[in-house]
Amino acid sequence: MALADLISPEVVKVPLTARTKPEVIRELAQLLLDAGKLPELEAPYDALLAREALGSTGLEQGIAVPHAKTNTVRTLTVAIGIAPQGIDFQSADGKPSNIFFLLLAPPDQSGPHIAALAEIARIAKSPTFLRLLSSASTPREVVELFREA
């Protein structure tokens, strides 16, 4: 399943109001809760923080990919946030991150989880697409970018 299938305006936030790594994760998890994609906040939030404790998912090029397995979702669930101001996510290149992909997957669906993460890894190699994403001003604009690209 392509990322474009999983993304709709209600799971995209532009701009994020968070200022720190835990705040970004909580804000995106709350977005999923509000969209009816999560039954609760704390368990997935804790799972995401536990994964970050193993090593930051902040990549180069301003992308961060917080992700975790959790029994609180039945299918792969994705949220996207854009923070034009940049947020310190302890990224690999030490620069602030401004595009966040948050993924939650049930433990028995590793295949789709890995496919979605691999798609994000490829997106991270496209400076043009990343520039367009980081300059998007509405959730709908972000969704359209995924459908057109």
Add this chain to the structure above:
Amino acid sequence: MDGPIRKILVYVDGTEGSITAAQYAICLARFYRAELAALYVVNTRALGELLKARIFVKAEQEEYLRDLEQDAQRYLNHVRSLARKKGLAIETLSASGTVHQEIKDFVLRNRVDLLVMGELSSVRSRRDELYDEADRALRSVPCSVLIVKDEERVIQLYDSLT
């Protein structure tokens, strides 16, 4: 003269669509008296890419590899059970590597006539043409490909198979 379809391969990736595809492939195999095989590919290439991109740490890569190998057995067992319920023999195989390449290799090695796959992404982006493994498989295999849609009808067909 042999029928038009002698050997069917269904690609199982754990999605609901691929299980529906397996049910349809079972119906087809019965109808055409064809041999049936099911293949799951552990996408080790993607795992390697994720480690390289630093999305995964090493321990996580190993954990996901174990998960995928367990998924492979679980889903292949499920498909085997679906076939057995209809009195059909099925060969189930797990491979690892690059998904579309493993599918293509299996088709060539086993002279598969028909590859059956679950529904593709409903939204097709230009990236899919280059990177989506199901999309690449259907373009690269030398045999005919059948994309299974309409889950409800397939389930009815499967259930009505005596």
